Amino acid sequence: MQTPISGFSKRSKKEKIAWLIKNHFHNTEAAQAIVEQYWHPKEQLQQLHDDFIENTISNYYLPLGVAPNFNINGKLYTIPMAIEESSVVAAAAKAAKYWGDRGGFKTEILGQEKIGQIHFMYQGDASKLASFIPKIKKQLLEDVADITKNMEQRGGGIRSIELRDKTDLIADYFQLHLCFLTADSMGANFINSCLEAIAKRLQHYIQAAEVFTEKEKDIEIVMSILSNFVPNCIAKASVSCPIEDLEQEEGLSKQAFAEKFVRAVKIAQKEPFRAVTHNKGIMNGVDAVVIATGNDFRAVEAGVHAYAARNGQYASLSHAYLADDSLHFELELPLAIGTVGGLTNLHPLVKWSLELLGNPSATELMQIITVAGLAQNFAAIRSLVTSGIQKGHMKMHLLNILNQLNATEAQKEAAITFFKTNPVSHSAVANFLEKN
Ligand code: MEV
Numbered sequence: 200m201q202t203p204i205s206g207f208s209k210r211s212k213k214e215k216i217a218w219l220i221k222n223h224f225h226n227t228e229a230a231q232a233i234v235e236q237y238w239h240p241k242e243q244l245q246q247l248h249d250d251f252i253e254n255t256i257s258n259y260y261l262p263l264g265v266a267p268n269f270n271i272n273g274k275l276y277t278i279p280m281a282i283e284e285s286s287v288v289a290a291a292a293k294a295a296k297y298w299g300d301r302g303g304f305k306t307e308i309l310g311q312e313k314i315g316q317i318h319f320m321y322q323g324d325a326s327k328l329a330s331f332i333p334k335i336k337k338q339l340l341e342d343v344a345d346i347t348k349n350m351e352q353r354g355g356g357i358r359s360i361e362l363r364d365k366t367d368l369i370a371d372y373f374q375l376h377l378c379f380l381t382a383d384s385m386g387a388n389f390i391n392s393c394l395e396a397i398a399k400r401l402q403h404y405i406q407a408a409e410v411f412t413e414k415e416k417d418i419e420i421v422m423s424i425l426s427n428f429v430p431n432c433i434a435k436a437s438v439s440c441p442i443e444d445l446e447q448e449e450g451l452s453k454q455a456f457a458e459k460f461v462r463a464v465k466i467a468q469k470e471p472f473r474a475v476t477h478n479k480g481i482m483n484g485v486d487a488v489v490i491a492t493g494n495d496f497r498a499v500e501a502g503v504h505a506y507a508a509r510n511g512q513y514a515s516l517s518h519a520y521l522a523d524d525s526l527h528f529e530l531e532l533p534l535a536i537g538t539v540g541g542l543t544n545l546h547p548l549v550k551w552s553l554e555l556l557g558n559p560s561a562t563e564l565m566q567i568i569t570v571a572g573l574a575q576n577f578a579a580i581r582s583l584v585t586s587g588i589q590k591g592h593m594k595m596h597l598l599n600i601l602n603q604l605n606a607t608e609a610q611k612e613a614a615i616t617f618f619k620t621n622p623v624s625h626s627a628v629a630n631f632l633e634k635n
Pocket of ligand 1: 242480481579589
C-alpha cells in the first residue's frame with residue numbers, strides 16, 4: 200500500500216514527477232514521456248503556467264477553435280471557443296451563419312450587480328441590530344475606502360449594505376448583504392477583500408456600542424464571501440425572423456418546424472430531466488467562450504444553474520414563442536465575468552482571444568457569451584427536432600474515431616469522403632478501415 204507523502208509541494212517538479220511515476224504507473228517510461236511532451240519548450244511560458252497553481256507537473260491542452268460571422272447588434276465578431284467536444288464549434292459557426300442571414304443577434308444588459316455576504320451569529324434583540332446597522336453604514340464604507348477607491352474611479356464600488364434577518368432559517372443567523380459593481384473585472388478579490396474588512400469593522404462597532412448587552416456584543420463572524428448567484432447581473436440575447444424566412448428543413452414545412460421548435464423549448468421549461476440537457480447544450484457555447492477568455496467557468500456554471508432554478512423548479516434558460524408570424528427565441532444569462540484582472544492579464548491565449556473580440560468591456564463580453572449560448576441552443580434544438588442529434592455529432596466525431604483506430608492520413612481522407620453519405624458509427628468506421 201502507498202504511504203502518504205509529506206512536503207510534496209516543496210519538492211521540485213522533477214522530484215514530484217519521479218514520485219508519481221514510481222508510485223502510480225506500470226509503464227514508467229511511457230508515463231514520464233507523456234507528462235514531459237506537454238511541457239512548453241519556452242521556459243518562460245512554462246514557468247507562467249507552473250505558477251498558476253500548486254504542484255503543476257505539465258499542461259493540459261484544450262483545442263482553441265473560432266466561430267466566425269457572429270452578427271451581434273450589427274457588429275461582426277469571430278468568437279474564440281476552448282472546448283473538446285467535437286460538434287460545438289461547428290454548430291456555433293452554423294448558427295452564426297443562419298442568424299447572420301436573418302438580421303443577426305440582438306443583445307442587451309439587464310443588470311450588472313454582484314453580491315457578497317457577511318454571515319454572522321448574533322444572540323439577542325434583533326430590533327437593536329436593525330436600528331444599529333443603518334447608523335454605521337456610512338462609517339463602514341469609509342473604513343474600506345482604501346480598498347474601494349480604485350474601483351470607484353472605474354465606476355464600480357459598493358452600492359448597498361443591508362442587514363438580513365435569517366433567524367427563520369437558523370437560530371441567531373444574520374447577514375450583511377452587499378451589492379457591488381465591479382466595472383470590467385469579475386471582482387471576486389475586490390468583493391472578498393471588502394467583505395472581510397467590513398466584517399472586522401462590524402464586529403468592532405458592535406463590541407464598542409453601549410446599546411448591546413455583553414451577550415449581544417459577542418457576535419460570531421462565520422464567513423465573508425461573494426455569492427456566485429448573480430440574478431441581477433444579466434445579459435439577454437435574442438433572435439427572431441418571419442416563419443416564411445426560416446430555412447426549409449427536410450420533411451417539415453417552415454410552420455411545422457417553427458411550432459416543433461417552440462414545443463421542444465416548452466418541454467425544457469416544464470420538465471427538469473430535459474431542462475438539464477437543454478441547458479447543458481447552452482453551456483457548451485457559454486463555457487467555451489468563458490474558458491477562452493480566461494474566466495471562471497465554475498462560477499458561471501454554478502450561477503447559471505441556480506438561476507435556472509430560481510422559481511423553485513429547474514427550467515430551461517431559453518424561451519421560444521411564435522408571434523406576428525415570426526419565430527422568437529431568447530436567452531437570459533447571469534454572468535459574473537471580467538475582461539481585466541485575473542488570467543486576462545497573464546495568459547497569452549486569453550489576451551489573444553480578447554483581442555480577437557476587439558478587447559470588449561465586461562458587459563460586451565457578457566453579451567457575446569450569451570449569444571454563444573443561444574446559438575448553441577438553437578443548433579441543438581434544430582437538429583433534435585429534424586434529423587436528430589447523432590447525424591451531425593457522429594460526423595464531427597469521425598476524426599476522433601479514426602484517430603482512436605490509428606487510421607493513416609490516406610485512410611482518413613477516404614473515410615471522410617465515404618462517410619459524407621453513410622452513417623457514422625464506431626463499428627462502421629472499423630469495418631471501413633479493414634477494407635481500405
Ligand atoms: C450535447 O453536448 C448537447 C445536447 O444534448 C443539448 C440538447 O440536447 O439540447 C445536444
